[in-house]
Amino acid sequence: MEHIKLSFEKSLNFVSKEEIFKFKEESQKHLTALQKGTGKGNDYVGWVDLPSQITEEELNDIEATALSLKDKVEVLVVIGIGGSYLGAKAVNDALAHSFDQLNIGNENPLVLYAGQNISEDYLFELMDILKDLEFGICVISKSGTTTEPAIAFRLLKELLEENVGKEEARERIIAITDASKGALRTLAVQEGYKTFVIPDDVGGRFSVLTPVGLLPIAVAGHDIKELVKGAKSMQEYSIATAFEENPALLYAAARNALYAKGKGIEILANYNPKLHNVAEWWKQLYGESEGKENKGIFPASVDFTSDLHSMGQYIQEGQRNIFETVISIAKPNHTVIIPEDKDNLDGLNFLAGRRIDAVNKMAELGTQLAHVDGGVPNLRIEMPQLNEFYLGELLYFFEIACGVSGYILDVNPFDQPGVEAYKSNMFALLEKPGFEEETKKIKEKL
Numbered sequence: 001m002e003h004i005k006l007s008f009e010k011s012l013n014f015v016s017k018e019e020i021f022k023f024k025e026e027s028q029k030h031l032t033a034l035q036k037g038t039g040k041g042n043d044y045v046g047w048v049d050l051p052s053q054i055t056e057e058e059l060n061d062i063e064a065t066a067l068s069l070k071d072k073v074e075v076l077v078v079i080g081i082g083g084s085y086l087g088a089k090a091v092n093d094a095l096a097h098s099f100d101q102l103n104i105g106n107e108n109p110l111v112l113y114a115g116q117n118i119s120e121d122y123l124f125e126l127m128d129i130l131k132d133l134e135f136g137i138c139v140i141s142k143s144g145t146t147t148e149p150a151i152a153f154r155l156l157k158e159l160l161e162e163n164v165g166k167e168e169a170r171e172r173i174i175a176i177t178d179a180s181k182g183a184l185r186t187l188a189v190q191e192g193y194k195t196f197v198i199p200d201d202v203g204g205r206f207s208v209l210t211p212v213g214l215l216p217i218a219v220a221g222h223d224i225k226e227l228v229k230g231a232k233s234m235q236e237y238s239i240a241t242a243f244e245e246n247p248a249l250l251y252a253a254a255r256n257a258l259y260a261k262g263k264g265i266e267i268l269a270n271y272n273p274k275l276h277n278v279a280e281w282w283k284q285l286y287g288e289s290e291g292k293e294n295k296g297i298f299p300a301s302v303d304f305t306s307d308l309h310s311m312g313q314y315i316q317e318g319q320r321n322i323f324e325t326v327i328s329i330a331k332p333n334h335t336v337i338i339p340e341d342k343d344n345l346d347g348l349n350f351l352a353g354r355r356i357d358a359v360n361k362m363a364e365l366g367t368q369l370a371h372v373d374g375g376v377p378n379l380r381i382e383m384p385q386l387n388e389f390y391l392g393e394l395l396y397f398f399e400i401a402c403g404v405s406g407y408i409l410d411v412n413p414f415d416q417p418g419v420e421a422y423k424s425n426m427f428a429l430l431e432k433p434g435f436e437e438e439t440k441k442i443k444e445k446l
């Protein structure tokens with residue numbers, strides 16, 4: 001059986017193998033601490049054995065709910081922010097037809113997203129198209145009190161009730177939240193919505209393999225059992241594999257070795273635009289987990305070859321504080337051959353008969369060599385194919401590596417105290433009841 005692979009050879013001009021392998025014992029110890037729940041933030045490590053713990057009944061319940069929604073709606077709006085939507089969007093966009101929004105021949109509901117911004121224009125335009133469509137809502141918030149999704153839900157709930165009546169709206173709204181706490185739980189109980197629980201010990205950014213990710217992924221028509229199977233395969237592989245061959249431990253070790261050499265920015269690069277939102281998910285995972293106590297690698301991302309025509313200049317010749325991690329998909333899902341042209345005015349006949357992917361792979365290799373020559377160490381993650389199984393492997397690989405990497409950095413990878421600062425200022429400025437003191441103080445600063 002093939003797995004996700006990690007190679008660090010193109011970093012060895014900048015960091016020695018010994019400097020990476022120096023983290024061998026430590027990373028193995030941290031992996032054990034994650035499994036046993038003995039490290040920092042250990043009340044939030046429920047995600048570690050999610051793939052092996054999730055039951056067939058739970059998956060069947062999610063699939064049945066997705067099926068009943070599919071009968072009723074042509075659009076499902078997933079309302080959530082941060083960890084409450086990024087995982088679903090990452091997987092749905094990676095697996096969807098690139099032109100899914102045109103909805104050609106798609107028998108599954110189109111999944112749209114709201115509650116990730118407070119843009120009046122976004123919400124206006126969303127409601128403008130929804131008013132003429134059969135839609136449902138999946139509202140997701142672990143705390144049940146986050147402002148952005150709460151505003152979007154208030155608006156869309158009202159629109160749905162207007163469109164189909166309160167009774168039918170109730171059948172089309174699913175709430176995913178804490179088992180007992182928060183405003184969303186209270187509302188869901190009062191209104192009688194179908195609900196799913198986000199386990200207490202799983203934080204938002206590690207929740208893609210709970211109903212938070214799985215329900216919207218199932219509604220979009222993807223195979224959640226295969227996704228979980230892939231994650232489980234990586235869970236078992238991570239436990240059973242020695243450091244030297246263990247992709248997650250090697251990734252955690254290599255990025256920390258590079259960080260120690262002053263490489264404070266990691267750029268995640270892909271050569272398939274379907275992975276764009278996997279990078280968005282990854283940025284939250286690593287940014288919120290490691291960026292604290294004035295430490296941490298700054299996670300950035302690019303889509304190649306598009307961004308080689310924009311950010312490529314900086315990566316090649318800008319400040320040398322970056323390293324690059326490339327996700328490469330070994331085998332595309334389709335075949336397109338470059339045709340012969342008798343006039344050859346574009347001079348491309350030398351490529352005639354070859355696959356597009358062969359060109360893409362040479363772009364990848366050429367870029368890697370150029371960036372290494374330019375002073376940018378490269379790590380490479382190879383996925384055998386873009387499908388549910390290997391996405392499951394990839395997500396779990398990044399999660400477990402993130403836990404280990406955060407422990408190497410000696411932070412609690414499972415909290416995010418820094419995100420409260422903007423919220424408290426926003427509430428003070430909006431004069432939320434209970435924030436009178438803060439309002440007074442902030443007004444003095446204006």
Ligand SMILES: O=P(O)(O)OC[C@H]1O[C@H](O)[C@H](O)[C@@H](O)[C@@H]1O
Binds near residue numbers: 141146204
């Ligand atoms: O699911 P929720 O409680 O609504 O939280 C949604 C997101 O917002 C918070 O501010 C955190 O920074 C994220 O870690 C979280 O995923």
